[in-house]
Amino acid sequence: MKRRATGGSALTRARKLGFSFDGRNLQGLQGDTLASALLANGVRLVGRSFKYHRPRGVLTAGSEEPNALLEVLRDGVFHPNVRATVQELHMGLQARAQNCWPSVRRDVMAVNDLLAPFLGAGFYYKTFMWPRAFWEGLYEPLIRRAAGLGRLPQTPQDAPHERAFAFCDLLVIGAGPTGLMAALTAARAGADVIVCDEDRQFGGRLLSDTGQIDGIAGADWAAQVVTELHALPNVRLMARTSVVGAYDGGVYGALERVALHVTAPGHAPRECFWRITAQRTILAAGALERPIAHPGNDRPGVMLLSAVASYWHRWAIDPGRVVVFGNTDHALATARALAADGMNIRAYVDPRTDLGTDAPFALRAGAEVVATHGRHGLGAVTLRQKGRDIRIEADTLALAGGWNPSLHLACHMNGRPSWDTAIAAFVPRPGMVPGMDVAGAAAGRFSTHAALHDGARAAAESLAELGLTSPDLPLPLAEDAPYAIAPLWQVAAPGRAWLDFANDVTTKDVAQAAREGFASVEHMKRYTTQGMAPDQGKSSNMGALAVLADATGGTIPDTGTTTFRPPFVPVSIAALGAGGHGKSFAPERRITSDAQVRAMGAPMLEAGLWYRPSHFPQAGDRDWRDACNREVLHVRHAVGVCDVSTLGKIDVQGPNAARFLDFVYTNTMSSLRPGRVRYGLMLREDGHVMDDGTCARLGEQHFLITTTTAAAGEVMRHLDFVQQAFCADWRVRLGSVTEHWAQFAVAGPLADDLLARVLDVPPALPFMGCAGVTVGGVAARLFRISFSGERGYELAVPARFGAALFRGLLALAEGMGGGAYGLEALNVLRIEKGFVTHAEIDGRVTAFDLGMAGMVSAKKDCIGKAASQRPGLHGPERLQLVGLRPVAHGTEIAAGAHLYAPDAPATAPHGQGHTTSVAYSPTLERWLGLALLRDGRARHGSMMRLDDGLRGRQAAVEICNPVFFDPDGGRMRG
């Protein structure tokens, strides 16, 4: 292998690119792929095979490559399994062989190849059975170390990747003669067209052969078409883009290699995962040439004939002395064309007997290749003709076993292709993917004329579906040679013949699978692992199927195919996950006091998507609990300020608003007077508690309800559903105003004093009252409600004033011996009062369980009421809300610990309940807990054992009323 002095349509000869392979500094040219650059440097051995560590070289020139999988340095780490045939060369590219040690030429694990007789299909299943104790301890680590292709980088990958959306009338997949003709036809008709091709250049096989279209070289015709398409505003040409999956609704996934060919891509995304929505699609993905299973067919130097032609024409690679082994007229024609172009073809070998006599090379009719020779690369082949073995010195053996239409995408919605005997291949059936037409070689129509004709036809049919008129476009003239194949799936000769190069599966493995009863194609696949490598068996499925059919005595169509699944080519997780990485994983919702509380050093906790301050540390604090205790005592003894804007706020308006709220809340809201607030409970349709909150009546037909922070979306969705589904004709409308209002709790004995200095005219509000107020002239809302058990208010202003109001409230509170309090203190305050959150409302509890059965009004119906009265949802068997106190004051307890009778073992059958929330109460100077306990309300005063299996702690606890502090509520009502 070497570079020819001239030629190479893909190359820019003036621009030389330095790169390295396994530490060797080499030189390539602009336009090279890594594979072509290696071949140009005479490197044929590029890696070791998966199982037997056999020397392997480049087999193909496309994305289906099973052999040339290398590690390539990108963004500071080596990425495994990069196909050298797809990776474009760039200055400074560093690559190394994988699956070998210490080097690709001297690989220790090549010993596996000597053990091959023992390592056939099923070896692992049969060998690593006994003794059972060795499974996990010995066998699995051993097998795992030896298994796998390439090594994953061990550090997180932060290089930018992106996702994007695109829409079109017509998606053309593949830009060979079929795709270009289809795109041109549709583009001239004015359709919005997207053309995707895996290659850097458009043209498909026209770039790799010498055929003419309309009297000019096919490649020149392609260039002309591309120039026209590029100039049209309704066409988007997407090079380096593999369409990888077909999904419902005309949606296709596509992977674009944006910057993998660039030395320093900077901010450019390395890859982009596209979601393309197309009204119509033409699959013009061409066909993949198949190898022939003959002994020694995996030696470096054995390539597909189409690849030899591609490397010759596009990258000026001289393959040296070539033997072509084919079985179609197309293969012979290609060999003739290459020889005419100067390639040194020594022989053409074909099992067919009638090849004619006129050729510039030896025609070996009725012959087959039965062996190859050479250690790290091909030196000679042996062919057998009329029972006589003939050895021919050769550097390259070009295999041409026929063509498989690239119908993968057409099968992604589980359609099964049909068998076409004339071309000995599967072809797609119409309508396998709605809206998709398959044309050209992908449909089994192989000549250039057939491709052009079929592309034009498919475009015309799509245009008709789109309601557009086909342009009057004459069909260009091109060859229409017959294909003529005599199927040859395996050569009957001693020695191992590879089917799946990537997973090291031979014809013997497939035959053995059949012998051992794995005769269905899906079983054979799993038993041998054929087709399960990164190439998904693109070069091997057909051959394996044929060998299996032969072994089972069936036909190929009866044997059937395995399932074609996305992705068509490997897609990196980074590309799949683009748009959901780092800060893009989920939105961050920030309160208006965010900058201030962060400046105060508060660690932030996530609540739903919101970030809320946990506590406010001060110098001298030993830990967060010091801060939390201080904040609790501020509220109990002075005044505390807390940002509660994250609670959901839903505006409910209309003449039927009260009726609607009666329907969704367990208790009655219609009797609420304007200017008053009521605590409310909402049930799910199944009778369990959904959420709790407050309901304020701002006017006769205007209510404002609050939800818990994390359940705001769920409640809004629920209310919308109820309104639309059950009472669509009621005059009531819901609107989320969560974001409009910044709301702050002001709680503590000095809350009134503080508010007197904030409000322009402080109102005299009763407990559970609300009123419109002004703050410095700004209209605001004041609610006298309390989640702390202290005299408390919540003051709401439009969000733009939130930051200023928080600063003002905080300064005043601090001046009065109080301060800000965070989520931790808020939690302690509510546990002291026995108020519930979603720690208690865990989706399994009923109003009865919470001791709130009285809140389910007997006078009216509500969502969930009937279901809540089902047997089993009330009574002594239920887990009921209780308080608990450790008997020994200083004993720390934890949420999640389980409750048992004092003498019962800590096993599930003896479980009586569990703690939901715990806190150290600085007010009562002891640990407190809330728990759900079987028949809990009847067990106040009894002793239980709390067992925290996770932390290995036990405590004797007393069951009590869940309201620990100020049980008559005098502090908040007074």
Add this chain to the structure above:
Amino acid sequence: MADLTATSPFAGARLPQRFAGCTLEALPPAQITAVAPYPGQLAALRQTLGAFPGPGAVIAAAGGRLVWAGRGLALAFDADMPQGSAEHAALSDQSDGWAGVSLRGTAAPMVLARLLPLDLRRLPPGSSARSLLGHLPALILRPEALAFELWIWRSMVGSAMHDLTGAMQAVGARQALAEPPTG
């Protein structure tokens, strides 16, 4: 207590941003009223307001813009809601709940294609849509072919800036790599 000063939802955001032939800048705050007509009241509301937008429409009415914003919902931007409107529709002030940015320039559609799963051919100039901008619920207006207004929730401005500037940066970096297609 001193008078309350207003804080922009974009406080701390580095705006405007210019990348890749497009500009991202904050829109001035607007008086926004959510208008949700009661069942059977659409005709009466139309009469009171002069007009009410159908799906995807943006119309001039009541001295401002009425923007379709979802099922049975319009947002009135800087409009003076006439007397009697509240009899036919629920009205809520949502002015401070929304933050708007303008994205304009030749690359604006390409930037949006990174975040918005919408076919912009179906969002002609002068129309509105509700969708997701990345992961953020958004109201999208297209006043001109290459000018978009993106209204998102105030609390999510930081995430929106992160996603939008990231998309702009990526589009800009792509443009630097661009090469004409070859056949």
